[in-house]
Structures are given as structure tokens and as C-alpha cells.
Amino acid sequence: MITLNTCRIITLGMAIAAAGTSLVNAAPLGLPAVPIPADNPQSDAKIALGDRLYHEERFSADGKVSCATCHAEEKAFTDHRAVSKGHNGLLGTRNAPTVINAAYMETQFWDGREPDLEGQSKQPPINPVEGGLPDHVAFVNIFRNDASYVKTFKQVFGVDKKEITIDHFAKAIASFERTIIAGDSPFDHYQFGGDKSAMSEAAVRGLAVYVGQGRCVSCHIIEQNQALFTDNRFHNIGVGFKNIQGRVGEIAKDFLKAKNKGVDVDVTVLSDPDASELGRFAVSEDINKIGAFKTPSLRNIELTPPYMHDGSQKTLADMVNFYNNGGRVNPDDPLSPFLSGGIRPLNLSDQQKKDLVAFLKALTSPSIAAKVTSTKIID
Ligand code: HEC
Numbered sequence: 390m391i392t393l394n395t396c397r398i399i400t401l402g403m404a405i406a407a408a409g410t411s412l413v414n415a416a417p418l419g420l421p422a423v424p425i426p427a428d429n430p431q432s433d434a435k436i437a438l439g440d441r442l443y444h445e446e447r448f449s450a451d452g453k454v455s456c457a458t459c460h461a462e463e464k465a466f467t468d469h470r471a472v473s474k475g476h477n478g479l480l481g482t483r484n485a486p487t488v489i490n491a492a493y494m495e496t497q498f499w500d501g502r503e504p505d506l507e508g509q510s511k512q513p514p515i516n517p518v519e520g521g522l523p524d525h526v527a528f529v530n531i532f533r534n535d536a537s538y539v540k541t542f543k544q545v546f547g548v549d550k551k552e553i554t555i556d557h558f559a560k561a562i563a564s565f566e567r568t569i570i571a572g573d574s575p576f577d578h579y580q581f582g583g584d585k586s587a588m589s590e591a592a593v594r595g596l597a598v599y600v601g602q603g604r605c606v607s608c609h610i611i612e613q614n615q616a617l618f619t620d621n622r623f624h625n626i627g628v629g630f631k632n633i634q635g636r637v638g639e640i641a642k643d644f645l646k647a648k649n650k651g652v653d654v655d656v657t658v659l660s661d662p663d664a665s666e667l668g669r670f671a672v673s674e675d676i677n678k679i680g681a682f683k684t685p686s687l688r689n690i691e692l693t694p695p696y697m698h699d700g701s702q703k704t705l706a707d708m709v710n711f712y713n714n715g716g717r718v719n720p721d722d723p724l725s726p727f728l729s730g731g732i733r734p735l736n737l738s739d740q741q742k743k744d745l746v747a748f749l750k751a752l753t754s755p756s757i758a759a760k761v762t763s764t765k766i767i768d
């Protein structure tokens with residue numbers, strides 16, 4: 390079993406948790422306490438089971454794909470691919486977000502279609518381009534027929550073989566993910582730790598651009614005592630619009646027709662590149678949310694290229710240019726009619742752009758960087 394550096398946070402958390410109560414994770418510098426749902430308290434045994442399930446490759450049609458395939462610790466809990474590759478080499482439509490600090494997100498997935506980590510974890514094993522198992526029955530049968538899992542589920546949840554359900558799996562995985570927490574970056578030491586020498590001068594200037602002329606902070610939020618770098622809301626910032634330009638109405642109509650017939654949203658958005666671009670609309674059916682995606686956190690961003698929901702941007706410099714052009718790769722690209730009002734050309738100087746990149750690089754947590762072996766994008 391892989392032991393995570395980040396798991397040490399739990400040990401710390403145990404020290405401060407009163408005996409008999411659920412574990413409270415001690416938050417690293419810059420982050421609040423991890424929210425733990427009342428119906429899924431943390432325990433060491435449950436976290437260990439979640440760790441094992443997270444790395445279990447049998448939960449896939451070809452026996453080779455686990456959560457860790459697409460969210461690998463040595464790749465900062467992502468896969469460094471533009472879009473993810475599931476069983477039998479099948480490609481999806483979206484970039485794998487990191488699992489680091491996903492525990493703080495108010496919704497899961499780029500379009501927020503699942504409310505929590507428990508709900509999220511049930512989808513990949515049965516998504517046709519990810520795990521590719523036929524259904525949750527086939528999935529649950531894998532643990533029910535494994536004596537070692539049966540024993541561990543009994544220890545953790547007190548259930549017998551036949552009582553093991555997908556919800557037990559989801560709870561264990563989610564408990565494990567709630568230990569994959571990382572703050573404590575140079576920025577955190579500068580901003581919250583009172584160490585004004587923790588960031589380079591370029592990064593300090595970059596922070597000024599971030600909160601000032603760049604207006605990044607309006608969506609990637611920094612608060613008084615902590616920074617999640619997300620507003621947990623959905624915005625169309627112009628990504629992917631070129632691919633569906635002129636066909637938006639038709640794609641939205643076809644999607645709704647299929648959805649009303651009961652076609653699964655998780656399946657459709659990850660296998661149909663057009664439907665993927667509908668973003669939050671696929672969940673809320675609110676026309677104003679066409680092409681709107683969840684604001685991702687920016688922590689450890691240097692370690693998780695490529696960027697955006699479609700993996701279309703390769704470097705942080707590309708990202709800054711994209712924003713500087715008002716949500717466009719090139720200043721003369723067409724603008725999406727659904728573009729967020731917060732996205733306008735920024736008129737940043739070359740120096741300001743470089744400083745902004747330096748600031749983004751100051752958001753790396755040493756505990757994560759220590760385990761990352763490469764940030765090379767895999768084609
Ligand atoms: C084949 C690659 C693949 C596999 C396997 C996979 N994921 Fe993902 N994961 C993705 C992609 C791609 C997304 C984004 C999909 C979307 O938003 O529509 C995602 C999204 C997520 C998110 C949402 C993060 C956020 O910020 O919204 C979490 C959490 C997550 N995965 C955890 C898991 C867990 C746990 C497993 C195993 C049960 C798993 N993933 C298996 C590729 C994968």
C-alpha cells in the first residue's frame with residue numbers, strides 16, 4: 390500500500406481530537422479545517438481501506454485502471470494528460486482535476502454534477518470511458534467475492550458480505566480523500582504566517598497583480614485567514630467556445646432531449662465532446678450557464694499541467710496570456726456570448742505577466758512537490 394505524506398495530517402488531527410469523537414484534521418497553514426460530514430466520520434481503519442480502494446485496479450474492465458491512474462500522487466494527484474485515458478486506452482473529454490484539497494469543494498466535477506466526494510466516487514468505475522464496468526452490481530461483487538475486502542469492510546463498517554454496498558465504498562474513498570490536503574506554501578507563509586521573506590520579490594509583485602489589475606482574486610478567492618482560491622461558482626471564461634461556435638443551440642437541445650429520456654449526464658459529458666462543452670448547463674439547465682465551469686483552486690498549479698476543463702492550455706504563461714486577451718488564446722479570436730462579465734482584456738505588461746506566473750508558482754505545497762516526479766505533459 391502506498392503511504393501518503395499527506396496522511397500525516399491525520400496523525401496530527403488525532404492528537405487534537407477528543408477521545409471517542411470523529412477525527413478532525415488539523416489544517417495546514419492557509420486552509421480551514423476539513424469539513425467532515427456527520428454521517429461519515431474519519432477513522433484510521435476507514436482511511437486505510439479508502440487508500441486501498443483508491444489504488445485498486447480491479448475496478449475496471451481491463452483490470453488496469455484505478456483512481457490513482459488518473460489522480461496519481463507522483464503527478465500531484467492528476468495525470469498530466471489533456472483529457473484522461475480510461476480502460477483499454479479510451480479517451481474522455483475532460484482534464485482530470487487534482488484530488489488535492491477536493492475535500493473543500495462545495496460540489497464535485499467541473500460542472501458540479503455531484504454534491505460531494507462520496508457521490509463523485511461512484512461514477513468512475515462504471516463510466517464507459519473510465520472504469521468501464523457494466524454497473525454497480527458487478528462492481529460491488531468484486532469486494533463481496535474477495536475475502537480480504539469482506540473482512541476489512543466488516544471491521545470498518547460492521548457489515549457482512551451481503552450487506553456491503555456501493556455506499557460503503559464511497560464512504561471509505563471519501564475519507565481517504567479528506568486526508569489529501571495541502572497548504573503551507575510560500576504564499577501561505579507570506580500571507581498568513583507573517584513571514585514577508587517567504588515569497589520572492591517577483592511573486593510579491595505578482596500577488597499585487599493578482600488582486601489588482603488582474604482581478605484573479607474575484608473568482609480564485611483569498612480570505613482573511615485562509616485561501617481556497619475558489620468561489621465554488623461556475624463561470625464561462627471562454628474556454629472551448631471555438632469548438633461549438635454556431636452549434637450551441639442545437640447541441641443544448643439534443644442534450645436536453647437525451648437527458649429527459651434518462652441518458653446519464655456523467656456518461657454523456659465524458660464521452661461526447663460537444664456535450665462536454667455545455668458545462669454547468671448540463672446540470673442546471675440554465676441557459677446562462679452554457680460553457681460555465683467550476684472555478685478550480687490554484688494551489689499546486691505549477692505541478693498540474695495542462696490546464697482548463699479540456700486541458701487546452703499547457704503552461705502558466707499560456708494561462709496568463711489567455712486572461713490578458715479577455716478569455717481568448719489570440720486577441721482576435723471570437724468571444725463567447727456567454728462569457729462571464731468578469732473576463733475582460735487586462736492590459737498587463739510583460740513584467741506583470743511574468744510576476745503573475747511567479748506568484749502562481751508560490752502556491753506549491755512542499756509536501757506535494759516532494760512526491761512529484763515529473764510535470765511533463767503526456768500526449
Ligand atoms: C480515467 C481517468 C479517471 C479515473 C479512473 C478516475 N478519475 Fe477522477 N476525474 C477524472 C476526470 C476527467 C475528472 C473530471 C470530470 C468532469 O469534471 O466531468 C475527474 C474528477 C474527479 C474529482 C472532482 C474534483 C473536483 O475538483 O471537482 C474527484 C474528487 C475525483 N475525480 C476522484 C476520483 C476517484 C476517487 C476515483 C476512483 C473511484 C477517480 N476519480 C477515478 C478522471 C478520472
Ligand code: HEC
Nearest residue numbers: 603605608624628682683684685696697698708712729731
Ligand atoms: C470570472 C471568474 C474568474 C476570474 C476573474 C479568473 N478565473 Fe481563473 N478560472 C476560472 C474558471 C471558471 C476556470 C476553469 C475554466 C474552464 O476550464 O473552462 C479557471 C481556470 C484557471 C486556471 C487553470 C486551473 C486548472 O487547474 O486547470 C488558472 C491557472 C487560472 N484560472 C488562473 C487565473 C488567473 C491568473 C486569473 C487572473 C488573471 C484568473 N484565473 C481569473 C474563473 C476565473
